[in-house]
Amino acid sequence: MTSLFAQWNYFLVIILMMLGFYAVIARGNMVKKMVGLNIFQTSVFMLYISMGKVSNGTAPILTGDSSTVYSNPLPHVLILTAIVVGVATTAVGYALIIRIQESFGTIEDDEIIELMDDADAASEGPAS
Amino acid sequence: MMQHLPILQVIVPLLAAPLIALLRGREIAWLATFIVTGVTFVISLLLYHQVSESGARLVYEIGGWAAPLGIVYVIDAASALVLPIVTGIGFVVTLAARHLVTAEIDQRDHPLFFTAWVLTIAGMLGQVTTGDAFNIFVFLEISSLSAYALVAMGAGRDRRALPAAFNYLILGTVGATFYVIGLGLLYMLTGTLNLDDLAVRLADIEQTRAAYMAMAFIALGLFLKMALFPLHFWLVPAYSYAPSAVSALMAATATKVSVYVLVRLMFGVFGIGFVGISDGLGTVLLTLGIIGAFVGTLAAIVETDLKKLFAQSSIAQLGYMAIGIGIMTPAGLAAAFIHLFNHALMKGTLFLAIGVIGAQTGRATMRSIEGAGRQIPMTMTAILFGGLALIGVPLTAGFISKLYLIRALLESDLWILAGLTFVSSALALAYVWKIVEAAWLKPRPEGAPDLHETAIMWLPAWLLVIATIGFGIFASPLINGAVQAAAIFFGGQS
Numbered sequence: 250m251t252s253l254f255a256q257w258n259y260f261l262v263i264i265l266m267m268l269g270f271y272a273v274i275a276r277g278n279m280v281k282k283m284v285g286l287n288i289f290q291t292s293v294f295m296l297y298i299s300m301g302k303v304s305n306g307t308a309p310i311l312t313g314d315s316s317t318v319y320s321n322p323l324p325h326v327l328i329l330t331a332i333v334v335g336v337a338t339t340a341v342g343y344a345l346i347i348r349i350q351e352s353f354g355t356i357e358d359d360e361i362i363e364l365m366d367d368a369d370a371a372s373e374g375p376a377s
Numbered sequence: 378m379m380q381h382l383p384i385l386q387v388i389v390p391l392l393a394a395p396l397i398a399l400l401r402g403r404e405i406a407w408l409a410t411f412i413v414t415g416v417t418f419v420i421s422l423l424l425y426h427q428v429s430e431s432g433a434r435l436v437y438e439i440g441g442w443a444a445p446l447g448i449v450y451v452i453d454a455a456s457a458l459v460l461p462i463v464t465g466i467g468f469v470v471t472l473a474a475r476h477l478v479t480a481e482i483d484q485r486d487h488p489l490f491f492t493a494w495v496l497t498i499a500g501m502l503g504q505v506t507t508g509d510a511f512n513i514f515v516f517l518e519i520s521s522l523s524a525y526a527l528v529a530m531g532a533g534r535d536r537r538a539l540p541a542a543f544n545y546l547i548l549g550t551v552g553a554t555f556y557v558i559g560l561g562l563l564y565m566l567t568g569t570l571n572l573d574d575l576a577v578r579l580a581d582i583e584q585t586r587a588a589y590m591a592m593a594f595i596a597l598g599l600f601l602k603m604a605l606f607p608l609h610f611w612l613v614p615a616y617s618y619a620p621s622a623v624s625a626l627m628a629a630t631a632t633k634v635s636v637y638v639l640v641r642l643m644f645g646v647f648g649i650g651f652v653g654i655s656d657g658l659g660t661v662l663l664t665l666g667i668i669g670a671f672v673g674t675l676a677a678i679v680e681t682d683l684k685k686l687f688a689q690s691s692i693a694q695l696g697y698m699a700i701g702i703g704i705m706t707p708a709g710l711a712a713a714f715i716h717l718f719n720h721a722l723m724k725g726t727l728f729l730a731i732g733v734i735g736a737q738t739g740r741a742t743m744r745s746i747e748g749a750g751r752q753i754p755m756t757m758t759a760i761l762f763g764g765l766a767l768i769g770v771p772l773t774a775g776f777i778s779k780l781y782l783i784r785a786l787l788e789s790d791l792w793i794l795a796g797l798t799f800v801s802s803a804l805a806l807a808y809v810w811k812i813v814e815a816a817w818l819k820p821r822p823e824g825a826p827d828l829h830e831t832a833i834m835w836l837p838a839w840l841l842v843i844a845t846i847g848f849g850i851f852a853s854p855l856i857n858g859a860v861q862a863a864a865i866f867f868g869g870q871s
Contacts, residue, residue, distance in 0.1 A: 300564070
């Protein structure tokens with residue numbers, strides 16, 4: 250059992266990942282979908298950040314002392330990029346939600362699908 | 378200058394994008410975009426020439442830092458084959474975008490529209506050129522984020538573009554995140570992100586469950602991005618409600634680049650010797666591919682909206698590419714590359730021609746093209762040629778695709794799959810005939826608006842028709858290129 254809990258960070262990541270993924274799939278409200286997506290992405294950031302930790306390692310700043318153990322900075326740098334990408338995605342997503350609210354008057358998935366089906370039925374009527 | 382071509386391929390559109398956003402005035406933004414796509418097309422042709430001439434792979438070390446510490450851009454036979462198709466389609470579609478975008482998008486939004494347009498092309502080129510696995514993710518998101526914005530621009534004509542773009546964003550991000558999870562596991566196992574270095578180190582370590590999971594996450598993420606059945610639900614609304622020019626650009630290039638990335642990761646990194654590849658991935662791709670081919674074709678047959686019809690047929694065509702990869706032989710992979718190339722030409726033709734109708738009638742439906750064969754003969758003939766190529770009629774590029782695909786299936790003794798592939802291709806005749814019947818055999822209904830066309834409207838689609846027929850008759854350069862591209866993934870070298 251010790252080995253299981255020695256990797257508790259992975260359990261945390263998986264729980265967060267599934268929470269976020271569930272919200273993306275199960276929620277009809279688009280804002281909640283975006284929140285779920287953010288939690289999902291954040292769990293992956295945590296996966297990367299925790300993998301860079303070296304036990305007894307310190308921040309990767311050169312001290313001149315060759316016996317110092319450093320944590321691996323590379324995953325952290327990668328995740329900086331991924332965070333920027335995540336912020337951009339969130340911004341585009343919320344911008345779309347605002348436009349959807351303006352033109353449909355709702356941000357509920359099922360109501361929008363109904364409105365879209367109505368439009369489909371209308372466009373199959375007489376030729377424009 | 379020549380040795381800097383690999384980086385110029387990506388950096389020229391990437392740097393041009395913010396400059397285009399600043400341009401004001403009538404058609405200046407389009408002109409700048411046209412020049413930029415033209416330059417990238419020339420660069421990709423030069424690169425193809427260099428690689429096919431010498432047979433070597435070009436490695437460009439960014440900032441002079443050698444791999445695996447630095448990031449390298451690699452042009453080999455496979456990426457040199459995919460680059461010209463992305464840039465070439467980008468160039469021709471930009472030519473058409475002049476009238477399509479003027480008709481469909483508010484003049485004020487043109488600079489921003491073309492900024493996103495150039496960015497999405499830059500992202501796709503980056504995915505193909507880079508030799509670093511995390512770099513692929515960054516470029517994937519650059520091209521996807523601009524693609525979401527481009528799809529949403531269709532809202533000016535049809536508000537349904539907005540939910541389509543939102544669902545595309547959700548699924549696209551989930552796909553990209555799956556890719557990153559897989560990459561994280563790979564990095565934990567090997568401590569590197571360079572594609573060549575990954576391949577070398579993966580061969581040395583034991584094939585553990587973590588390595589299988591890494592493969593599965595990466596494959597799943599890319600299946601979503603390439604819209605492989607049953608992960609294709611974002612594609613049809615996104616392509617059909619997007620502005621016509623965007624539909625043409627994305628249908629012809631976006632999913633193809635994801636197919637290329639899948640091949641690069643699965644064969645170039647894990648390699649054919651990896652147990653999960655030879656046993657697992659092949660079966661999955663063959664099964665999903667053939668189901669996708671039937672589901673897409675049948676859905677296309679009952680569809681009445683032309684854009685949705687051809688988006689559904691894209692699902693089927695991606696199924697054929699998946700089958701080609703799933704055969705797991707050099708011949709099969711070569712067939713997948715051939716079809717990737719040819720399908721880009723066909724779908725480019727079709728969506729550009731539909732754009733000519735859509736720009737005038739709002740949506741191109743079976744009703745709105747009744748009798749159109751006499752009013753806009755050049756446009757409708759382009760659709761006819763594109764459709765014939767989709768079926769795989771001889772003398773079109775589609776025939777070469779199907780010929781090599783079925784031959785590769787037969788070589789591997791997959792008789793039933795070869796038969797099913799033939800049947801599903803023949804079924805495509807049903808939806809092409811539906812269009813022929815509506816356009817030429819029915820009279821133009823009373824009161825229907827008159828359609829018109831000018832040379833500038835049909836010329837871009839016809840450039841691609843000529844290419845479709847050209848590669849159907851003089852297929853040997855393409856076949857050689859595809860065979861070389863497939864060989865690098867089976868030649869033992871990484």
